Amino acid sequence: xxxxxxxxxxxxxxxxxxxxxxxxxxxxxxxxxxxxxxxxxxxxxxxxxxxxxxxxxxxxx
Numbered sequence: 001x002x003x004x005x006x007x008x009x010x011x012x013x014x015x016x017x018x019x020x021x022x023x024x025x026x027x028x029x030x031x032x033x034x035x036x037x038x039x040x041x042x043x044x045x046x047x048x049x050x051x052x053x054x055x056x057x058x059x060x061x
Contacts, residue, residue, distance in 0.1 A: 001043075001052070003036025029055075 002014040014030055021028035031051060036042030043049075 001031045001033065001048070003033050003038060003040075003042060005035055006038045008038040 002009075002011045004011055011032060014032075018028045018030040031048075033042050033045075033048060
C-alpha cells in the first residue's frame with residue numbers, strides 16, 4: 001500500500017518489489033492511494049482500513 005504523492009519513498013519502489021514478487025511466483029497485491037503522502041489522513045479512510053484489516057486477517061491466520 002503506497003500513497004501516489006509519497007515524497008519519502010517513491011511509489012515506483014513498491015512497483016519494483018511487486019513486479020519482482022509476482023515474477024518469482026509469489027502472491028503480491030499493490031494498492032496505490034491517490035493523493036496520499038507517506039502516511040496521513042488518507043490512510044484513515046474506511047475503505048483503506050478495510051483493505052488493511054482484510055490483509056492482516058488473511059495473512060495472520
